[in-house]
Amino acid sequence: MPLRAKVASSVSRTAAALSRAAGRGDGSVIGGWIGLKIDPDLLAHLSSGRAIALVSGTNGKTTTTRLTTAAVGVLGRVATNSFGANMPTGHTSALAKAGSTPYAVLEVDEHYLAQVLEATEPHVVALLNLSRDQLDRAKEVAMMAQLWRAALVRHPDVRVVANADDPMVVWAASPPADPAHGHVPPHVTWFSAGQRWHDDSWVCPECGSTIERSGEQWRCTGCPLHRPEPQWTVEDDGVLDPTGAWHKVQLQLPGKVNLGNAATALAVAAEFGVRPVDAVSRLGVVTSVAGRYAQVDRDGRNIRLLLAKNPASWLEAFDMADEAPTLLSINARDPDGLDTSWLFDVDFSPLRGRQVLITGDRAYDLAVRLDVNAVPFQHVRSFDEAVRAVPPGRLEVIANYTAFQDIRAELDRVN
Amino acid sequence: MSTESLRIVWIYPDLLSTYGDRGNALILARRAQLRGMPVEVLEVRSDQRLPATADIYLLGGGEDGPQALGAQRLIADGGLHRAVAQGSVVFGVCAGYQLLGTSFFAKGTRYAGLELLDISSDRGPTRAVGELAGEVDPRLGIPHLTGFENHGGRTRLGAGVSPLARVTAGVGNDGVTEGAWRGKLLGTYSHGPALARNPALADLLLRWATGIHQLPALDDTWADRLRSERRTAVAAAARA
Numbered sequence: 001m002p003l004r005a006k007v008a009s010s011v012s013r014t015a016a017a018l019s020r021a022a023g024r025g026d027g028s029v030i031g032g033w034i035g036l037k038i039d040p041d042l043l044a045h046l047s048s049g050r051a052i053a054l055v056s057g058t059n060g061k062t063t064t065t066r067l068t069t070a071a072v073g074v075l076g077r078v079a080t081n082s083f084g085a086n087m088p089t090g091h092t093s094a095l096a097k098a099g100s101t102p103y104a105v106l107e108v109d110e111h112y113l114a115q116v117l118e119a120t121e122p123h124v125v126a127l128l129n130l131s132r133d134q135l136d137r138a139k140e141v142a143m144m145a146q147l148w149r150a151a152l153v154r155h156p157d158v159r160v161v162a163n164a165d166d167p168m169v170v171w172a173a174s175p176p177a178d179p180a181h182g183h184v185p186p187h188v189t190w191f192s193a194g195q196r197w198h199d200d201s202w203v204c205p206e207c208g209s210t211i212e213r214s215g216e217q218w219r220c221t222g223c224p225l226h227r228p229e230p231q232w233t234v235e236d237d238g239v240l241d242p243t244g245a246w247h248k249v250q251l252q253l254p255g256k257v258n259l260g261n262a263a264t265a266l267a268v269a270a271e272f273g274v275r276p277v278d279a280v281s282r283l284g285v286v287t288s289v290a291g292r293y294a295q296v297d298r299d300g301r302n303i304r305l306l307l308a309k310n311p312a313s314w315l316e317a318f319d320m321a322d323e324a325p326t327l328l329s330i331n332a333r334d335p336d337g338l339d340t341s342w343l344f345d346v347d348f349s350p351l352r353g354r355q356v357l358i359t360g361d362r363a364y365d366l367a368v369r370l371d372v373n374a375v376p377f378q379h380v381r382s383f384d385e386a387v388r389a390v391p392p393g394r395l396e397v398i399a400n401y402t403a404f405q406d407i408r409a410e411l412d413r414v415n
Numbered sequence: 416m417s418t419e420s421l422r423i424v425w426i427y428p429d430l431l432s433t434y435g436d437r438g439n440a441l442i443l444a445r446r447a448q449l450r451g452m453p454v455e456v457l458e459v460r461s462d463q464r465l466p467a468t469a470d471i472y473l474l475g476g477g478e479d480g481p482q483a484l485g486a487q488r489l490i491a492d493g494g495l496h497r498a499v500a501q502g503s504v505v506f507g508v509c510a511g512y513q514l515l516g517t518s519f520f521a522k523g524t525r526y527a528g529l530e531l532l533d534i535s536s537d538r539g540p541t542r543a544v545g546e547l548a549g550e551v552d553p554r555l556g557i558p559h560l561t562g563f564e565n566h567g568g569r570t571r572l573g574a575g576v577s578p579l580a581r582v583t584a585g586v587g588n589d590g591v592t593e594g595a596w597r598g599k600l601l602g603t604y605s606h607g608p609a610l611a612r613n614p615a616l617a618d619l620l621l622r623w624a625t626g627i628h629q630l631p632a633l634d635d636t637w638a639d640r641l642r643s644e645r646r647t648a649v650a651a652a653a654r655a
Contacts, residue, residue: 132433140478141432202429203481210429210462221462338545339563341607344438364641368611371637372438372445 005045009096012356016186024103028373036092043088046095047104048118049077049383053268054116056148057128058107059313060193061086062067063253064261066289070271071279072103079104084290087112087219088119103272110144111222114151117158124159124271128193130168131312133341142205148172156184161267164230167201167218171225189242190244191267193217193260231266239263239276247280254288255320291408291415303411307404309336311345317398318350324394325349327386328377328405329360336380336401340365348373360403381408396412420453421624422469426495427461430485432512434565436475438608444469449497450631461485465494467523470624471504474511476566476606479521481511484518486526486587491539499531504599508609509566512594512602519568532602532611533575534595536568539586543567546649547605549593549640557615557652559583561645570595570604579603599623612645614638 010204036042046256055065062084069080079098081090086109095104108116108401110130117125127148130141132150133184135332145168152160153175162173177185187200194216201218204211209222219226238248239262249262262283288294292307309316332338349369358366363379380386384405388397399407408414425440444454459465461484471496477485479525489495499505505515513519519526537563547564551557572578572595579594579601580587587593587604594603596639601620603609610617614635622628643648 031587142480201485208480210460223589237469339434339607340506341435341438342609344435344441344611364637364644365611367637368440368641372441372611374445 002039002045005039005042009042010048021403025135028323032242036089041119043095043119044116044121046092046205050095050104051272052104052106052120052122052124053271054106054108054113054122054125055127055128055268056110056113058110058131059316060128060257060261060264061107062407063258063289064126064264065105065285066286067265068126068195068263068268068327069105070282070286071265071274072272073282074269075272077101081106084288090117090119091194096202105268109149111181113148114154117155119156121241122158124161124268126268127160127162127169127173128264129163129166129312130172130290130325130343132310133231141201142203143170145169149175150262152186153178156186158188159271160188161264161271162188162190164192164228165194165216165218167220167225168180168205168399170228171205172334174225188228189232189267189271190228190230191260191263192233192234193235195254216341228392231309232263232331234259234263239266239280241270241276243265245276245362247276249280251282252284252408253289253293255316257311257319258317288415291404291413292409294414296411296414298411301387301390301395302393302397303387303397303409305404305411305414306396306398307401308398309401314346314398318348321396321398323354323395325355326398327357327359327380327383327390328366329358329397329399329407330366331361331365331400331403331406332365333361333402335402343369348375351375355390357389359386360399360406361381383407420455421471422455422623423456423471424466424469425456425458425473425475426465426511427481427485427488428458428475429460429533429553430488431475431477432482433476433478434509434607436473437509439473439475439508439610439617442608442610442614443473443620446614446617446633447621452625465489465492465496465498467501468496469498470505470571472498474505474507474514476509476511478510481517482514482598483521483524483526485510486514486519486528486634489529490527493655495529496531499600502599504620505531505601506620507600507602509564509606511605512555513568513570513606514533515600515602517573519597531604532595532597532600533573534570534588534602535573536570537567538567542568543586543604544654545585546645547585547587547593548646548649549582549584550615551580552577553597555579555596557613557618557619557645558630560616560644561604561649562579562603562609563607564604565606566599567606584653592636597623612638612641 035402040083079101086107149172204220305319308314425593516528517531519536520538576595578592
């Protein structure tokens with residue numbers, strides 16, 4: 001590593017430690033920010049010599065990164081940005097903090113995938129899904145797929161692990177061959193993790209025709225784009241690998257969506273030569289991810305935290321949650337997106353019959369939505385009031401990003 | 416009403432549904448049902464014929480490609496023009512508002528609109544994103560408009576339409592006026608579930624559709640709280 005990079009890396013670690021000691025954060029962003037100021041190529045320097053996997057998509061990337069890190073851990077030490085700090089500053093900070101490791105698994109914000117591909121030259125990139133998320137400022141779904149596609153064309157050597165169930169991802173992962181410029185299509189391993197949310201992929205990104213679905217299959221009615229045959233699939237409570245061998249997966253994380261994330265993690269680890277049979281037991285070690293799925297006991301209530309940031313992840317959260325009293329909390333601060341329109345893309349009717357409480361900065365938006373949805377609810381002003389309002393036993397908490405962080409803070413920043 | 420039940424058509428949810436647009440159909444249906452009206456909501460996809468006999472047609476927002484495709488299919492279909500000629504109500508939001516006009520811009524190209532409203536839309540200098548508020552045309556008899564806008568267009572109003580509102584926050588058509596209406600056609604840049612924050616606007620559409628001038632009042636406690644919270648937030652942002 002050049003001297004400038006060494007200095008930058010060391011200063012970066014110190015700043016992160018200071019930030020943590022001062023109680024101003026977990027240090028996962030500030031350290032990287034300072035390091036990149038001293039050496040703009042620091043991320044590239046820190047990446048060289050490591051075999052790297054990138055994990056990107058709208059939903060599930062933090063959990064999939066955590067599971068993939070556990071799986072690749074079979075081979076040796078793995079650096080990772082486990083606090084969900086998923087932009088280049090977070091990656092820089094994570095790699096600097098980890099010191100020298102043979103492997104790294106990095107969660108990447110979907111907007112930064114091109115930049116991080118460039119800097120880290122990964123061995124493999126996992127593309128999970130693309131759906132609407134914070135549309136008041138984020139790129140529209142089709143535009144994001146286009147950015148991914150353009151980035152992959154520039155990196156024909158990277159191996160791609162991609163979701164066969166999401167037409168936007170399939171299209172992004174299959175750029176056309178362009179022999180004139182020496183472009184060959186990337187090597188893609190397809191997985192099927194199931195997809196509950198379809199509303200962002202009715203129109204073909206290639207030709208604009210309608211995409212037709214039948215069971216798990218989908219195809220464009222106007223061009224050859226169709227669902228590729230996946231090599232990794234979820235079956236019952238396990239994962240089928242490309243050889244046809246079935247591996248039982250025992251997770252501590254709830255929901256079908258996490259089985260899909262486990263399949264993805266095994267597929268990514270396999271790109272490093274990890275056999276699923278060796279990795280599968282390690283997945284069960286993961287209990288919670290930056291507070292997601294964490295359980296806390298307070299005043300006789302067992303509180304479980306579920307993060308739901310956009311319509312697709314709300315559907316998954318309802319699937320994971322028990323039939324128990326449920327607190328919903330909604331904010332619309334900058335990290336959440338300022339627009340609450342998406343509430344009407346979520347069908348809250350699965351909550352009928354449960355005791356529903358609502359809170360958060362934008363509880364009134366949620367109240368109007370639930371009213372239209374004929375879901376009875378009670379508005380509470382604080383988390384404590386919510387805990388007091390439910391009987392002893394399980395309390396499910398489903399919240400969007402900053403609302404989730406607020407509640408996590410009430411629970412002493414549970415991990 | 417054209418039949419024994421109120422028929423609401425959500426036009427092309429496969430193309431024009433980006434920002435919770437389903438909400439407007441849900442809200443109209445709910446408010447009609449609470450008053451004892453039988454309601455039928457039809458979702459008509461872009462590969463299906465548009466029925467010309469419904470009472471209310473809803474057009475939602477969409478990305479550039481789907482907006483252009485939606486306009487082409489609606490022109491070719493002709494069903495919406497027949498429905499309007501028969502006195503049906505049309506409510507267009509964002510991209511769905513623009514395509515009711517004579518022309519609009521998408522993907523850098525000018526596209527022909529449905530020519531149902533005397534408006535035309537261009538690409539503006541900046542994207543308008545944020546809270547939108549305005550005082551509604553007094554002839555419509557409803558309180559202030561509140562919503563969230565997210566669009567890159569600017570819309571010019573011709574002599575054949577009236578602005579829906581005079582802008583007090585945000586951009587709307589051009590920073591001065593917002594939306595447009597003529598007869599029983601009404602469009603707004605307040606995107607997505609615009610009716611969630613404007614129950615009186617929902618009731619206006621229901622009155623137009625049913626011809627019932629005195630609809631029984633509903634409990635709008637939560638919508639009223641939301642409206643006043645948003646009004647306070649917009650005022651606070653203006654002072655900052």
